[in-house]
Amino acid sequence: MAESTQPLSPRARLAVTAGKAAAAVSRAAGRGSGSVIGGKVALRVDPDLLGRLAGHLDVVLVSATNGKTTTTRLIAEALRAAGEVVSNALGANMPAGITSALSAGANARFGVIEVDEKYLAGVARDVSPKAIALLNLSRDQLDRAAETRMLAERWREGLQGLKTTVIANADDPLVVWAASSSGQVVWVAAGQEWKDDAWSCPSCGGVLQHHGDDWRCGACGFGRPTPTWVLSGDHVLDPNGSAWPIHLQLPGRANKANATSAAAVAAAFGVAPQVALQRMQSVAAVAGRYDVVSYEGRDIRLLLAKNPAGWLETFSLIDGPPAPVILSVNARGADGTDTSWLWDVDYTRLAGHPVVVIGDRRLDLAVRLEVAAVDFRVCDTFQEALQQLPPGRVEAIANYTAFQDLRRIVGN
Numbered sequence: 420m421a422e423s424t425q426p427l428s429p430r431a432r433l434a435v436t437a438g439k440a441a442a443a444v445s446r447a448a449g450r451g452s453g454s455v456i457g458g459k460v461a462l463r464v465d466p467d468l469l470g471r472l473a474g475h476l477d478v479v480l481v482s483a484t485n486g487k488t489t490t491t492r493l494i495a496e497a498l499r500a501a502g503e504v505v506s507n508a509l510g511a512n513m514p515a516g517i518t519s520a521l522s523a524g525a526n527a528r529f530g531v532i533e534v535d536e537k538y539l540a541g542v543a544r545d546v547s548p549k550a551i552a553l554l555n556l557s558r559d560q561l562d563r564a565a566e567t568r569m570l571a572e573r574w575r576e577g578l579q580g581l582k583t584t585v586i587a588n589a590d591d592p593l594v595v596w597a598a599s600s601s602g603q604v605v606w607v608a609a610g611q612e613w614k615d616d617a618w619s620c621p622s623c624g625g626v627l628q629h630h631g632d633d634w635r636c637g638a639c640g641f642g643r644p645t646p647t648w649v650l651s652g653d654h655v656l657d658p659n660g661s662a663w664p665i666h667l668q669l670p671g672r673a674n675k676a677n678a679t680s681a682a683a684v685a686a687a688f689g690v691a692p693q694v695a696l697q698r699m700q701s702v703a704a705v706a707g708r709y710d711v712v713s714y715e716g717r718d719i720r721l722l723l724a725k726n727p728a729g730w731l732e733t734f735s736l737i738d739g740p741p742a743p744v745i746l747s748v749n750a751r752g753a754d755g756t757d758t759s760w761l762w763d764v765d766y767t768r769l770a771g772h773p774v775v776v777i778g779d780r781r782l783d784l785a786v787r788l789e790v791a792a793v794d795f796r797v798c799d800t801f802q803e804a805l806q807q808l809p810p811g812r813v814e815a816i817a818n819y820t821a822f823q824d825l826r827r828i829v830g831n
Contacts, residue, residue: 435522438461442457458515469521478529482554488705501528552683583601592641615727622639655678669702712829715805718812720814722817737816744775744815745777747818
């Protein structure tokens with residue numbers, strides 16, 4: 420356990436109080452949870468507050484393009500077997516949101532913190548984490564996010580000299596390149612279905628050769644490290660070779676991969692894999708994702724897909740009988756305004772499904788589906804879309820702000 424720090428200074432206490440007051444005003448005004456504005460106000464009063472709030476905690480940071488919110492939740496549940504946890508469970512993952520979350524952790528032992536990829540190095544400097552989990556890097560928010568190779572380089576520089584254990588996905592070349600600068604790395608074979616951002620070697624620029632699970636650069640030899648934690652079907656293999664069953668309520672291969680990384684993180688904090696995996700079974704949904712809700716006589720499963728890698732994993736959840744599908748895409752500030760990523764998604768996977776398209780950018784998506792030769796209808800509203808679909812459970816797949824719109828409509 421981290422050493423206990425001195426009680427917060429008067430300035431830090433004032434910062435926490437001011438932040439909570441600002442958050443309360445934001446909630447009262449109906450502008451959301453208030454975590455971001457509360458954190459911004461607190462950090463304005465005390466710029467060093469984040470580090471002060473984390474001083475008594477054993478902290479793990481979780482960063483990735485996809486899966487970080489879910490993995491953060493799974494780790495938090497696992498570590499509760501060993502003590503109280505404070506976490507930014509709703510995904511406010513920039514310094515202001517993280518500061519708000521930690522302000523509620525005065526009595527916690529562990530801090531389980533999701534961090535936006537661009538802020539990882541800075542937050543790590545502030546909170547001195549015991550562990551950092553790196554899951555993947557892929558293209559996202561093309562109008563403003565750094566190119567994935569640049570993010571990997573930023574991670575690599577930020578990890579140099581940092582006294583922490585890095586738990587990293589051995590199947591993502593960009594993550595391996597970033598994590599390799601750390602002195603202590605635990606490699607996890609979590610899988611990587613999306614490979615279109617990792618064909619060139621991050622070390623020398625050569626072409627990476629992929630052979631099954633293995634990958635290697637033919638020019639410089641940079642390649643996949645040997646993992647000590649492995650996802651094998653429905654089991655996690657630990658460093659001793661023992662196989663532990665995964666029984667999640669969360670669906671899909673991607674969540675088994677998230678659970679494998681979470682089990683490796685929990686082990687770094689002294690929680691045995693069988694205990695960690697058992698506790699993960701209690702997680703049925705994460706911030707509304709995967710929830711099945713009843714609305715106007717229909718069962719609707721809410722699925723979030725923000726970028727090509729996320730859409731690919733989500734399509735794997737609806738393989739099988741051709742269930743009706745609603746697709747919703749926006750391009751607001753939180754989504755990124757560039758929708759050219761739609762052309763990187765293999766929408767032919769939707770062939771045979773009754774498909775209806777809604778959202779602010781429904782016409783962009785309609786053009787993409789037409790080129791993919793997928794039958795679809797365009798509707799103006801969610802209610803109209805439901806009326807166009809045949810009976811049965813509906814799969815509703817949406818990017819970030821479109822997903823929040825759907826949650827408000829169905830009362831989730």
